[in-house]
Amino acid sequence: MTDVELREIPEADAERIVDMADLVFHHRTDPEDRERYLWVARTAERIGAYSDETLVGQLAVLPMRLSAPGALLDCSAITFAGVLPTHRRRGVLTSMVDRALADAVTAGRPVAALWASQSAIYGRYGFGLANRSMGVEVDTSRPLALRTEADPRPLRLIDRAAAPEVLGPIHARAIARRPGGIARDPEWWEHGILPVVDDEAESFTAPRIVVMDGEPGGYAIYRTHSGDRGVVRLEDLVADTPQVEAALWRYLASIDLTNRIKAEQIPEDDLLPHMVADPDQVVVNSVSGALWLRLVDAPAALRARDWASGDPLVIDLRDARLSANQGRWRLAAGACDPTADAPDLTVDAAGLAAAYLGGTRLTTLARLGLVTEHTPGAAANLDRAFAVPLAPYTNDNF
Numbered sequence: 001m002t003d004v005e006l007r008e009i010p011e012a013d014a015e016r017i018v019d020m021a022d023l024v025f026h027h028r029t030d031p032e033d034r035e036r037y038l039w040v041a042r043t044a045e046r047i048g049a050y051s052d053e054t055l056v057g058q059l060a061v062l063p064m065r066l067s068a069p070g071a072l073l074d075c076s077a078i079t080f081a082g083v084l085p086t087h088r089r090r091g092v093l094t095s096m097v098d099r100a101l102a103d104a105v106t107a108g109r110p111v112a113a114l115w116a117s118q119s120a121i122y123g124r125y126g127f128g129l130a131n132r133s134m135g136v137e138v139d140t141s142r143p144l145a146l147r148t149e150a151d152p153r154p155l156r157l158i159d160r161a162a163a164p165e166v167l168g169p170i171h172a173r174a175i176a177r178r179p180g181g182i183a184r185d186p187e188w189w190e191h192g193i194l195p196v197v198d199d200e201a202e203s204f205t206a207p208r209i210v211v212m213d214g215e216p217g218g219y220a221i222y223r224t225h226s227g228d229r230g231v232v233r234l235e236d237l238v239a240d241t242p243q244v245e246a247a248l249w250r251y252l253a254s255i256d257l258t259n260r261i262k263a264e265q266i267p268e269d270d271l272l273p274h275m276v277a278d279p280d281q282v283v284v285n286s287v288s289g290a291l292w293l294r295l296v297d298a299p300a301a302l303r304a305r306d307w308a309s310g311d312p313l314v315i316d317l318r319d320a321r322l323s324a325n326q327g328r329w330r331l332a333a334g335a336c337d338p339t340a341d342a343p344d345l346t347v348d349a350a351g352l353a354a355a356y357l358g359g360t361r362l363t364t365l366a367r368l369g370l371v372t373e374h375t376p377g378a379a380a381n382l383d384r385a386f387a388v389p390l391a392p393y394t395n396d397n398f
């Protein structure tokens, strides 16, 4: 890293950031995605690694808010990480991640998060895989019978411009119920969730938005493709109740000239496989890693989060990168205080981050030897404290 210096990439170089992403990810961003990426590049905090005037590495951070059980946490959402093939494996990414984490500390953001292109990379920086999502395909060539009574109230289609106002409150309620969600302000709705898409240029239509108004309410965002056995591609489905959820699935399954619904990311504990009368109509194609989480200010994050049940305990937190987290902490509901008492459990930063939203059990990590119990039952005790009624889920790609 001796000849490489970190400094801010000027906003005027946003195009350069998207070009670098194309280079390292081996693709050419199409014009529509380019608009979205440029918005991200301009809006984000931009860390550049320069060799003289040549940009050899980059990493962008969007300030976002992440839902945790009972809390909405300021979060450094890391994206666009890339290093030129000429400069790889010399510690450039490491220096940029360290800078991003230091910036998060300065900004008072207790957590950082990212979607990994290669999952083997981020554990070393104290990130843990905090949730997973399911990919499903639903056969709708025959009627989709449901075991849940669908809410009979009417649905309506709305324009994308109305999304922040109409969908915003429904989404906000959903991420308050289920951890792992990203809070959506009008700008994120406009640029991140529903960027303008030209029907002509894509094989899929622009996103369609169907809503059930009121509280309880719900919505689905989907795109359709009429060629080759028409398909409905579901991008987002949020409902306050199982009945509203049933109404939305029934709607999606009955769109004319389509025979299947494809959803790449639904919650791991989604109701759909249990809701259908014939489970053969729903095939789970994948369960994949979603959000990687880093507790930047672990005590603040631990204090902020709900404590479901369980007894206070002392953890010995190992965090080589962020030394303020390192040490023994007495945890109880709403409390995380330094202590000299003997620990009940030793856990590293990545393990605690993986468990934090309730998506990974500490008992699982203990069985793997990744968590050490000094007091028998300590891992199960902390699992009880971190228990969540709904599995964590993130559907916002950044």
Ligand SMILES: CC(=O)SCCNC(=O)CCNC(=O)[C@H](O)C(C)(C)COP(=O)(O)OP(=O)(O)OC[C@H]1O[C@@H](n2cnc3c(N)ncnc32)[C@H](O)[C@@H]1OP(=O)(O)O
Pocket (backbone or CB within 6 Å): 024, 025, 078, 079, 080, 081, 082, 083, 084, 087, 088, 089, 090, 091, 092, 093, 094, 095, 114, 115, 116, 117, 118, 120, 121, 124
């Ligand atoms: C959040 C996101 O944006 S995810 C997108 C990440 N970007 C990409 O995948 C684009 C293509 N790849 C790249 O641009 C680069 O190779 C990067 C960014 C993945 C790595 O950058 P580098 O500067 O080479 O990483 P750096 O030298 O700091 O290495 C960090 C460590 O990760 C390891 N590492 C890097 N890439 C990988 C990989 N693909 N698989 C396993 N380990 C890896 C290195 O061996 C090193 O380990 P060490 O500290 O034990 O020696």
